[in-house]
Amino acid sequence: MLDQVTKVHDEQRQGEAFSSGEQESLLYSKKFYIESYGCAMNFNDSEIVASILNGEGFGATKEVEEASVILVNTCSIREKAEQTIRKRLTEFRKLKRSNPGMLVGVLGCMAERLKSKLLEEEKLVDLVIGPDAYRTLPALIAEAGTGQKSVNVMLSREETYGDISPVRLNSNGVTAFVSIMRGCNNMCTFCVVPFTRGRERSRDAYSIIREATDLFENGYREVTLLGQNVDSYYWTGKEEGSTGAEETVTFAQLLERVAQISPLLRVRFSTSHPKDITDEVLFTMAKYENICNYIHLPVQSGSTRILQLMNRTYTREWYMKRVDRIKEILPDCGLSTDIITGFCTETEEDHQDTLAIMRYAHYDLAYMYYYSERPGTLAARRYQDDIPEDVKKRRLAEVVELHRQQAQRSMQLDLGKTFKVLVEGTSKRSEADVFGRNDQNKVIIFPRDNHQKGDYVWVKVESCTSATLIGKVVMPEYAE
Template identity: 80%
Template sequence: MLDQITKEHDEARQGEAFSPVANQPNTYNKRFYIESYGCAMNFNDSEIVASILNGEGFGPTRNMEEADLILVNTCSIREKAEQTVRNRLKEYRFHKKRNPGLLIGILGCMAERLKAKLLEEEHLVDLVIGPDAYRSLPALIAEAEGGQKSVNVLLSREETYGDISPVRLDNNGVTSFVSIMRGCNNMCTFCVVPFTRGRERSRDAYSIVREARELFDNGYREVTLLGQNVDSYYWTNDSGEETVTFAQLLERVAQIDPLLRIRFSTSHPKDITDEVLHTMAKYENICNYIHLPVQSGSTRILQLMNRTYTREWYMKKVERIREILPDCGISTDIITGFCTETEEEHQETMAMMEFVRYDLAYMYYYSERPGTLAARRYQDDIPEDVKKRRLAEIVALFRGHSLESMQQDVGRTCKVLVEGFSKRSEDDLYGRNEQNKVIVFPRQNFKKGDYVMVRVESCTSGTLKGVAV
């Protein structure tokens, strides 16, 4: 339980596309089944892959047994994430035995990190495709159908998939992701992303606005703009006469319609600007919520991580956010047990948590990843039992802060976008307020996609409960 991981790592989704064409059983000659692990960017990439496959006569299926192609979109940020995929591959052997013509492909960051080595280690795998090579899928599938195992893990400095309309997989029809950039130029020493997703490049601003507008026209009411570091988004047109910053892009998307909610993730503390904060304050439909990873509360550890800011600098950034956006929810990522971390530095992280009092946190202990700068430069010298104990203390502290944050909302009325039925009962609906807190309330006559004013009457450490007013 204490070995917590960032965002949605080690959770899988698979689903049929929610589009009229995809749901017509006779439209496609073949079927593909896809599972996605890791961050939101991976799930968005799977929707790009689905669009490419649709164009090649492959339709999606929820039933693995009827699939001609099984794809696993993978994460490499931690060893546990990769081991989860390897365990899943063992389960596919049964399906391969029943259907010798079945093709199995590994996509994403794990494919990029291990490359052709994956074919040697996992013999039932037929395809290995990196995040920048999805356009080559049709050719690779054709090779694999002819008995040739195929690999394409070439990284690109230009690929953004900006011209591909993603097929929305396993969605609720209300919220969706829009990728605005790919790759990362921040060489955080603990992170594999620069090596698995390549250099940073920003997507054409016009294609982003067009995709968001199409989502709204199709009934969606919330988009999350995605990037490894959205605040460094910077697009220039071919002539160099027009440039768009992240704050300007945020404004363009917000202007599509007041009923379209905007979120974004992830922000790097060194790059988020006052211009972004003032844009958030200007538009009611840009949610007051920022994911601002701190990683550590110790300046020395932050320097070892190459985070390029100090403890004091981060604290001033939080103060600035709350000065411009007093009601802004703030979430974070925390790594404990990084190389050479002392007990005093662990306490500095705890003190940082006391200072910020995060609304949401993704907490985990350090897991050395092969090929990262930390693996080459530093010794992973903190014993695992110490890492787990420190993580337990961080989790316990956060839970107290989370409960306090929820309790502060009791008695308040907030605007909630309905996303669906509560997990416990179809008599209740759930949605989120602009601070990204989940709220459950009686269904009455409301439906998915509605905005509802809800008065909060009680809470747990993770959920608000209320009634429509």
């Protein structure tokens, strides 16, 4: 767990290696090892990279010592994340001394931001590849193999990797991410993403439907549509080979098309920007039972003054009205958020505004950070990082404690309720139990019996912890 972030569940893991089956390893003469850090977009990018490398004769290995190429897909969102990755790269450099032919590469956001330092000053890596340059990875590996330092961090206004079928890494065979867009046009002053991932572009709607359909036909029962800001998805074009007129597809329309693949395919999405989520999206969610009632709606701060400094383009009152509208159209909707404490010039009054908006929205889940200045961002250029670290941490602790109380209360309100749950796997606590999530994204544990991954079952909640519901399966007649 990063010092600067408290995570209330482990849906987005902080470091994970790709582990493949023995049969796949036998098919390839060259092996690669990949670790991913940060957001779901990074994990999805690693799946794209794996597909590209498979096409060039590389197979995955879970044993780093066996790899001829080690790749680290990086995150720059927090200073601590970069420190963690640097430490890992140092460990790989030591390993490389006993394996002279081994190559170490950095992918993703840190690659674009720190290319010169990583290659020349610190000499930690042999190749550096930005988020829009993954197609050139095989050529860069070949170049690095000759002793040259290889770099491609060019950003693109067109690249979406829409034609590449991702290799599902560490897949449970039930849930999968589907990228619908790349980049971001929102210039939030604290955020490095627009500089590391480039401008926003939406993926061909037909390629998204094909990917989601293929997943369903291969046994997957849930897809999460991914984007830095999914609500601004906007694609104009026509299906390949079609002689008809071009069409325009909004996010609400895309969401509906994915939901129509099958009522057995659950649909989630992340992330929504409060300024862009529309009533059309909310009504589409209400229309389809298989679109989950769960929205990640980052607030960042409850203070209008701080929101303006962050360039979030909404006020505290506007955000609260969006929350009201969500709960009006989707009364049972789960709501999660991101919160930053200690942003530049934040006062105690600003901090109290954040606590107050948490009490208003009643978040089921929150990702909570204290502010970490990122070089190159607008905030780093415009404002002084003037809040002492001990104050940032104290305010974060107060945010965390309030959320802990709210999360506990949210779980307790579900006692006695019955939910439709998609079985995702075996519980970490007991082989006799399985787990899944309900519509609102809450994890539920219940006895295994004869239930298999991918089954839908109805579970009545009998007890809970602050992060997990515990229940038992009720008779199938309940669903009828």
